[in-house]
Amino acid sequence: MMQMKKTVWKDIRQSFRKSWGRFFSIMILMALGSFALVGLYVTGPNMRTTGTTYLNARNVADLTIIGEYGLDASDQAALATLTDVNALEYLYVKDVSIAQTHTSVRLFSQPKTISTPELIAGRLPRQSGEIAIDASQQADYPLGSIIHIDEKADQSGTKVIAKSEFEVVGYIQSGDFLSLATRGPSTTGTGQLDSFAIIHPSDFKSDVFMMAKLRFDSLIELNPYSDAYLEQLQIEKDHVYAVLAGQPEIRLHELKTTYNQKITTGQQAINEGEQELDNAAKQLEEAATLLKEGQQALVANEQLLLSAEAELEQAKQELRENEVLLQNTDTELQRTDEILREQQALLAGKQQEYEQGVQTLQGKQAEYNQAVADIDQAQQTITEQYKQLATAKQDYTRGISELEATIFALEQALGDEALDDAARQQLLAQLEQVNQQLKAVTSAYTLFLQQTYEPGVIQLDAAQKQLDQQTQQLQTVPYEIEAANNQLAEANLQIASGQAQLLAGKAAFADGYAHYESGVQQITTAKQQLITATTEYQMGKEQLADGQSELIEQTSLYEEQRKKYEQELPTATKLLAESREELATAREMVEQLVAPTYRVDTRRELLGGDGYKTYSSISNIVDSLAMIFPVFLYFVAALVTLTTMTRFVDEERLNSGTLKALGYDDYDIIKKFCVYGFVASLIGTILGIILGHTLMPTIVYQAYRSEFTVPAIEWHFHLGITLSALALAIMSSVIPAYIVAKRELREQPATLLLPKAPESGDKIFLEHFPGIWRRLTFTQKVTCRNIFRYKKRMYMTIFGVAGAAALLFTGFSVQHSVSEIKSRQFDTITHYDLIVAENPLASMPEQQQLSEQLRTPAVKNYAPVYYEEVTRVAGAHNDTQAITLIVPEEPENFAQYITLKARKTQQPLELMDEGAIISERLADLLHVEIGETLPFVDQNGEQRQVEITAISEMYIGHFIFLSPSGYEKLYRADYESNAYFTTLIDSSSENTKVAASQFMQLSAVAGVVQNTSIMSLIDTIVTSLNQIMAILIFVAMLLGAVILYNLTNINVSERIRELSTIKVLGFFDPEVTRYIYREATILTIFGIVGGWIIGMGLHSYILVVVPPDEVMFNPARWIGAYIIPVLVIAIISLVLKFFVNRRLIHIDMLEALKSVD
Amino acid sequence: MGYIEMEHSFKRYQVGESEIIANNDVSFTIEKGELVVILGASGAGKSTVLNILGGMDTNSSGKVVIDQQDISHYDRKQLTAYRRNDVGFVFQFYNLVANLTALENVELAVEIVEDASDPATVLTDVGLAHRMHNFPAQLSGGEQQRVAIARAVAKNPKILLCDEPTGALDYHTGKQVLQILQDMSRKNGTTVVIVTHNVALAPIADRVIHMHDAKVKAIETNSIPRDIAELEW
Known part of the structure; x- marks a missing residue:
């Protein structure tokens, strides 16, 4: 038993070794099928898993709510009523552009929990003035550089961003912006959003948030690409809509109220302004009136003052008259007084004269007495002086005598010889001195005589004479005095009478004067009164002057105010008018205010969410391709494998018969084919599964990676599809092998040992049309017969070639359809x-x-x-x-x-x-x-x-x-x-x-x-599809090559006797090849035509299923899509023909003809 | 000079290390119009001789002269042309193209030859006028072999080579086929070479070449070959 098994395994090993071509064919067919199946099946899910991982890591919002008027407290209160909320966050958002560029940037406040940014480098903003910008700007704005932003003010002129300069502190990516190139519309820049960034919340000055981001508990665990998610999302969205349903009206009302309040305030301000203006005008007017009144009062006062003045003047006049009267009285009085005084003076004069006379008389008496005394005195003096002169003359004479005596003494002394020299000398000197004294006295005496004495004597003589005269004159004087005394007595009498008269006059005067005095008194009083009045008048006058100056002052003040008023009035009026206009505009605005809309966007609908949509579009495209191509490929591959295995079983017929005859049971024999098919398809399938899990996702990733921020596609092992691929492999290789072998083994071993009866010929339906049939050449007839003789192979050829051709056709058609989009759209339509x-x-x-x-x-x-x-x-x-x-x-x-x-x-x-x-x-x-x-x-x-x-x-x-x-x-x-x-x-x-x-x-x-905004999105889809189609084209070519190789191979080996026969009959090599190829060519042509038809269907299907909703692939078919499959298959056929030729040449005709296998 | 001469023909195969000699110094002569039987057991080298004669194989050395042409130096193309114009084959398993009717099978051969007989006539000659439009599967073994003979002779070959033509046939049918072959030789003057291990066929031949162990053991000529009908085996 063991031995037997060993032999079976050996036989199996041998069968591999003998037929590498067949083995590889099956392997490659299965590899292609499973590669396409697994690859196309896993790529979409892998993309979505990658996306999900990324979205979860970034906790990307399920819903994003954007309020047209922002989200205020009431909105927030409304949203707070939502149940099932996992996280809710409010953000500030504002589009700005980078100064001096067209680059638009959407500035966000930093989300804490939802849609968190992915930090690529640097750090997130920690304080005002810092910015973390999206990584696509990395090249232009290095860390630490300053970004200047321009913010466009809104309709009401307000700006939201507090700063215009930000320091770049980091680079980010966001799960909200998966696409690097397409980020939706923007209100700045070129109208397309180029970039986004995060700044510190304090750099936003806004009363309301602009955006709310939401995650829901019910969605957290769901695959965001699943239908369940979409359905639940719709439910949540409806909830949000329901919660927000009343908000537009509330907000509108609130806004209107606020605006109306503002308008009212504005109106009040205008009214106040107007009031103020009016007041000012009124005040001015009042002031003017007051001024006028003042002036009038002033004039009246002036009048009063004038009359007062006149009265005063009159009073003055009267006073003056009275005064004059008084004066006259006074004058009279004075005259009287004067007269009195004159009389008195006269009297006094007489008195005086009398007294003077007395006095003069007394004087003359004294004078006379004096003169007598004087003469006596003078006489005494003269006598004295005579005596003095005589004395002096005596003194001199005595002095000279004394001196002469001395001289003498001395001369005597000198004469004494006893005298020593010294004494002598002294005596000599004394002598000398006395001499000199003598000399001097002598001279003085002389002079005295000459000058004093002699003249003195003369003078004295003269004086004596004069005195004698005077004494003479004095002798008359006592007489004269007597006469005068008489006169005086008479005068004294006269004076006494005069005095009596005077006393009478004086009494009269005193009387008059008293009268006058009372008049003066009266006038003084009047005067005093006048003074008071005048003072009063003066005061009045002063007051008037004051009033006048005040009036002038006030008038100038008034003028000033008026001027000011007049100056300011136009400005104020203009301002007021403007305010009124503004108010009108504001009113109009309020009138036009409509209820705000609330955008509730899913990840797909979000502004800038094109990336998300495109990304899932691509994954869906791959999915939809996975529904078509692998099925098709497997069908073809299975068909070919089936045929191949059938042929294998046929070829092994004799061997099987021998084994069976030797007593092996069917199981052992069938096992051989099953193992063969299993091994070949398993190796191929595993290869395909591996490549499908790795190569296909990688190629697709390479096609779209430049467009998205999503990380590299994850490789996941998909058990289901792997098992499916293995099951399909078994189904298309092991099961046919089993069935074919089993059927064959039903025959008796003896029969099996005989060659299988060649399939019998039969008339084909064409022969029933002799008209056509006869016209065919012999070879054509033979070809026709042969085509229909091997039906299995015919179908296999047609389907196989059709499959390959259809894939090629579809691949090229789709490539053409997508590549033409841009040119057709922008060259011929827009x-x-x-x-x-x-x-x-x-x-x-x-x-x-x-x-x-x-x-x-x-x-x-x-x-x-x-x-x-x-x-x-x-x-x-x-x-x-x-x-x-x-x-x-x-x-x-x-x-x-x-x-x-x-x-x-x-x-x-x-x-x-x-x-x-x-x-x-x-x-x-x-x-x-x-x-x-x-x-x-x-x-x-x-x-x-x-x-x-x-x-x-x-x-x-x-x-x-x-x-x-x-x-x-x-x-x-x-x-x-x-x-x-x-x-x-x-x-x-x-x-x-x-x-x-x-x-x-x-x-x-x-x-x-x-119109270019959608371009990069289309480019990505085009690139991805092109890549996938390129893979499919490659797969289709390989498939075509394998199918044709297999078919030709089977064709040759199955008909080896026939070929040997015609070779023996003397057909040249090319004729032999042609004999085979003619049918193959015709079948291939049928296959290609079939391929075109199937391809058209596939293409049409792809046109419906694959494109994103807003894109139409060009449905027009390209002539190249028809031609290229023909060329590809022709080239494969030609290459195969070369190998077939070689094989045919080396056919051992005799062996073939003789052997029974 | 004979019509067919094989002189010192050797055929050696190299199988791995060892050399196998299939034909060892084979020499014989066949005259035109003769019916020759090459007789020998399996592995005696008779088929090799037939292949060499039929231009399906070349010898390693020695001359093969057919109608004064030495075909031993022919290249593939010359050999094919030789097969096409000068040789007719009849095989043990008939080797008819199953997809073609009897007539078409004959026509297949005739197509490529210039001076060919009318296929229908030839088929009539082999007694298959009524089976002309039947497919091989519809014919008996003998009929099929007759179609094969018709196909072989229709192109008027210089030499008709038959490899165990009766090997797969029953006694009677075999005799019928042999009869036709003999008739070809006798009536049409076709040179017919039959390779067989069946010694019973020897008497009908004009010349019998005995082969054994890759060598020609003996050549004998029958001055009066026997009729097929008298043949017993």
Whole structure:
């Protein structure tokens, strides 16, 4: 028994060794099938797992809520009522642009728990003025560099970002922005968001948050790509909507209230201002009145003063008159007094004269007495002087005598000889001295005589004479005195009478004077009164003057105030007018205020969530391909394997028969085939499984990696699909082997030892048409017969080739379909570069700026259109599809911007007065046709429906086109354009960006839509699909090669006797080859045609299933897709022919003819 | 000079280290129109001789002259042309193309030859006029072998080589086939070489070549070959 088994295994090993070609064929077929199956099946899930890991790591929000007016306390209160919330976070958000660039940046406050940023380098902002920007900006803004930002103020002129300079402290990535290139629209820059960043919350100055991010407990554990998630998400979304349902009205009311309050305050301020102005005017007026009154009062006072003055004057006059009277009295009195005084004086004079006379008389008596005394005195003196002179003369004479005596004494002394010399000398000196004295006295005496004595004597003689005369004269004087005394007595009498008269006069005067005195008294009183009055008057006058100066002062003050008032009045009036206008605008704004909308976005719908959508799109694309290609591949591979195994069993017939004859049981024999098939397919399948798990995801990842921030695709082992691949491998190799072998072994061993009867020939149906049949050459007939003789092989060839061809056709068709999107869309359909949306609130000058910008030379042409984003839920994910509704003002010129045409006929389409032209992809998604109606939701949430008049070729985006009249009928509103289609002279993307940002800077521009925004997304899909298709093309080529190799091989070996026969008959080698190849060629041609047909189906299927909702692949088929499979198969056939030729040449004819196997 | 001459023909195979000699100095002569039987046991080298004669194999040395042409130096293409124009084969297992009718099987051979007989006539000659449009599977072994003979002779070969033509046939059918072959030789003057291990066939031949152990052991000529009908085995 053991021995037997050993032999069986040996036999099995031998069978491998003998047929490497077959072994590898089966292996490769299974490898290809399982590679495609596993690869396409795991790539999508792997992408989603990778995405899920990333999303979970970043805790990306399930829902993002954006309030048009922000999210205030009441909104927050509303959201707080949500149950099932795992986390809820409010964020500040603001779009700004980097100064001096077109780069737009969305600034966020840092989320703490939800949608947390992934730090790539550096750190997150810790304080005001720091920024962590997304890693795509790394090259331009190194760590530590300063980013200057420009913030566009909103309609009310407010800005949100507190700073304009930020220091780069880190680089981040975000789960909200998976795409590196497409980040949705922005309110700044070029209208497309380029970048995002996180800054410190304190750098936002806003009363309300702009955004809420939510995670739900019920969603945390769910696979975000699963239907369960989407369903639950929809439920949560509905909850959010329900919670927020009342908010728009509340917020509107609140806002209106706030605004109205503000308006009221403003109105009050205006009123107050007006009041103030009025007050000022009134005050001025009052002041003017007061001034006038003052003036009048002043004038009255002046008058009063004047009359007072007159009275005073009169009083003065009277006083003066009285005074004069008094004066006269006084004068009289004075005269009287004078007279009295004169009399008195006269009297006094006489008295005086009398006294004088007395006195004079007394004087003369004294004089006389004196003169007598004097003469006596003079006589005495003269006598004295005589005596003195005589004395003096005597003195001198005595002196001289004394001196002469001395001299003498001395001369005598000298004469004494006893005298010593010294004494002598002394005596001599004394002598000398006395001599001299003598001399001097002598001379003095002389002089005395001459000058004093002699004249003195003379004088004295004269004086004596005179005195004698005087004494004589004095002798008359006593007589004269007597006479005078007499006269005096008489005068004394006269005086006494005069005195009596005078006393009488004096009494009279005293009387008069007393009278006068009382008059004076009266006048003094009057005067005093006058003085008082005058003082009063003066005071009055002063007061008047004061009043006048005050009046002047006040008047100038008034003038000043008035001037000031007049100066300020225009400004104030203007200000007031402006305020009033502002208020009016504000009122209008409040009037126009509509309830705010709340965007509740899923990850797919989020602004900037295109990346998320595209990423899952790609994974879905791979998934949808996984549903088609591997099935197809496996079918073909299984078919070929089946045929191959059948042939193998046939070839081993004799061997099997021998074994069976030797007593081996069927199990052992079948085991051989099963093991063979199992090993070959298992090795192939394992290879395919390994490559499918690794190579395919890697290739797909390489295709999309440059577009996304998602980390490298994870490799996961997928047990289910691995088991499926193994099961399929067993099904397509082991089971056929078992069945074929089992069937064969039903025969008796003896029969098995005989060669299998060749399949008998039979007439083919063509022979029933002798007309045709006869016309065929012999070889053609033979070929026809042979084709139908080996039915299994015929089917295998046709299906195999058809499979390979179909895959090739599909691969190339899809590549063509996607590669053509851009060129067809932008070369033949859309010609505009920008859609510039107008700001409905723009003022006239702002609109003027816009029209100026539109007329710059950079703009080639422009046309006004009405533009609205409408929506419709459609597509496999029930996504809200954004549809652009466009109503050109001049439909006749619209072809310059968008060419509307039917794709198949390429006939231009016209906008009708009623109904709409819609884009093809939209029609496909909704399964609507011309003549049917398309319901949609307009921008205000209103349901509308429009009849479809035509369907236009369009590859990117959904569109509804209406004519102005069509619009008016549909909307029941007047047509008014709100945007411009613009074509630029230079349509390069760089220049388009520049132009877009220029438009964005205008206040009259609400937004700019570049038609290139969707491009990078499409590029990614195109690249990914191209890569996958390239793999499929490669797989298809390999499949084709293996199939053809196998078929040819089987064909040759199965018909080896036949070939040997014709070889023996003398067919040249090429004839032999041709004999085989003719059929193969024909079958291959059938296969290719079949491939085309299947390929068309696959292609059509892919066109429906694969593209993202807003993209249409070009359904037009490419001639290359037909030709290339032919060429590929032809080349494979030619290469195989070369090998077959060699094999045919080396056929051992005799062996073949003789042997019975 | 004979019509067919094989002179000192050797055929050696190299199998691994050892050399196998299939034909060892084989020499014989066959005259035109003769019916020759090459007789020998399995492995005697008779098939090798037939292959060499039929241009299906080349010898290692020695001359093979057929109608004054030495085919031993022929290349593949010349050999094919030789087979095509000058040789007709009949095999033990008929080797008819199953997918072709009797007539078509003959036509298959005739197609490539210039001076061929009408296939229908030839088939009529071998007594298969009524089976002409039947497929091989519908024919008996003898009929099939007759179709094979018809296919071989229809192109008027210089030499008709038959390898155990009766090997798979029953006694009667075998005799019928032999009869046809003999008739070919006698009536049409075709040179017929039959290779067989069946010594019973020797009497019908004009010349019998006995082979043993890769060598020609003896060549004998029958001046009066026996009729097929008298043959017993």
